Amino acid sequence: MKVVQTNLAPAAIGPYSQGIVVNNLFYSSGQIPLTASGEMVVGDVKDQTHQVFKNLQAVLQEAGASLETVVKATVFIKSMDDFGAINEVYGEYFSTHKPARSCVEVARLPKDALVEIEVIALVK
Numbered sequence: 001m002k003v004v005q006t007n008l009a010p011a012a013i014g015p016y017s018q019g020i021v022v023n024n025l026f027y028s029s030g031q032i033p034l035t036a037s038g039e040m041v042v043g044d045v046k047d048q049t050h051q052v053f054k055n056l057q058a059v060l061q062e063a064g065a066s067l068e069t070v071v072k073a074t075v076f077i078k079s080m081d082d083f084g085a086i087n088e089v090y091g092e093y094f095s096t097h098k099p100a101r102s103c104v105e106v107a108r109l110p111k112d113a114l115v116e117i118e119v120i121a122l123v124k
Contacts, residue, residue, distance in 0.1 A: 008058035010034035065121035
């Protein structure tokens with residue numbers, strides 16, 4: 001088991017790691033729209049979703065994976081009313097490669113984020 005940590009994504013805000021690699025699979029912790037310095041992105045749900053993907057790309061790269069090797073994504077959203085906007089941004093990052101995905105509406109996310117995404121990916 002290998003713990004994944006990069007300064008190019010926000011540090012964990014609790015007792016967990018940014019991700020773990022086990023048996024050539026990378027399991028990310030959920031990424032919210034914090035910058036690498038830990039500041040919440042100000043903007044709409046699209047702006048927040050772009051930041052989440054920047055964070056995911058950073059932890060995936062550190063793990064030896066990429067968006068192209070993601071096999072499963074879980075998307076947590078504060079409001080199903082934002083589904084279309086989040087899906088639009090999501091499609092920019094997963095345009096040809098489309099991993100399995102779940103999307104659920106939740107009552108509240110850490111730091112009152114509008115979106116959080118976690119992934120499972122194959123390590124190259």
